[in-house]
Amino acid sequence: MREARSLLIDVSELLRSPGSSRRLELEEEVAGLAVPMAHVAGAPVLDLLAERVVEGILISGTVSGALELECIRCLTEVEDVFSVPVSELFATGEIAPGDEVYPVEGDHIDLEPMVRDAVVLGLPLNPLCRPDCKGLCPQCGQDLNEADCGHRPERIDVRWEPLRRLKETMGE
Numbered sequence: 402m403r404e405a406r407s408l409l410i411d412v413s414e415l416l417r418s419p420g421s422s423r424r425l426e427l428e429e430e431v432a433g434l435a436v437p438m439a440h441v442a443g444a445p446v447l448d449l450l451a452e453r454v455v456e457g458i459l460i461s462g463t464v465s466g467a468l469e470l471e472c473i474r475c476l477t478e479v480e481d482v483f484s485v486p487v488s489e490l491f492a493t494g495e496i497a498p499g500d501e502v503y504p505v506e507g508d509h510i511d512l513e514p515m516v517r518d519a520v521v522l523g524l525p526l527n528p529l530c531r532p533d534c535k536g537l538c539p540q541c542g543q544d545l546n547e548a549d550c551g552h553r554p555e556r557i558d559v560r561w562e563p564l565r566r567l568k569e570t571m572g573e
């Protein structure tokens with residue numbers, strides 16, 4: 402077993418050497434990389450440069466990995482990949498409320514909140530297995546992408562789909 406918090410990076414050497422930089426290549430599981438219909442599968446890959454700047458440590462690069470999505474119309478699982486750019490300051494000084502920076506904590510920076518912020522914001526809230534997914538028949542549950550069951554339901558407005566499903570789970 403590896404240490405649970407290995408996104409906690411010792412930056413003491415960087416802090417001692419103005420102008421220095423260090424490459425960080427990491428692959429670590431991060432909890433909470435999920436929204437209702439999408440989550441990161443496995444450990445995201447971090448390819449980052451840590452640079453000592455006047456205000457602290459600047460982290461830039463990309464976070465990438467695999468996604469598992471659930472189509473909001475037919476509930477089919479879909480696999481995808483993601484890659485998000487990051488460029489964030491970890492400040493050594495006082496952080497004022499509203500400053501969009503992360504703290505340097507002693508000799509360490511914790512990349513986990515940064516990864517979570519960057520990745521979760523980019524997760525799709527309404528994933529589709531394909532742009533023209535026909536969804537499930539509301540009467541018999543048939544996947545209408547695979548076969549036409551012959552039912553002719555009224556058109557469902559997808560904007561109301563989450564509400565409809567909520568009503569279903571509450572037993573109408």
Ligand SMILES: [Zn+2]
Nearest residue numbers: 472475530534
């Ligand atoms: Zn679908």
Ligand SMILES: [Zn+2]
Nearest residue numbers: 538541550552
């Ligand atoms: Zn049907």
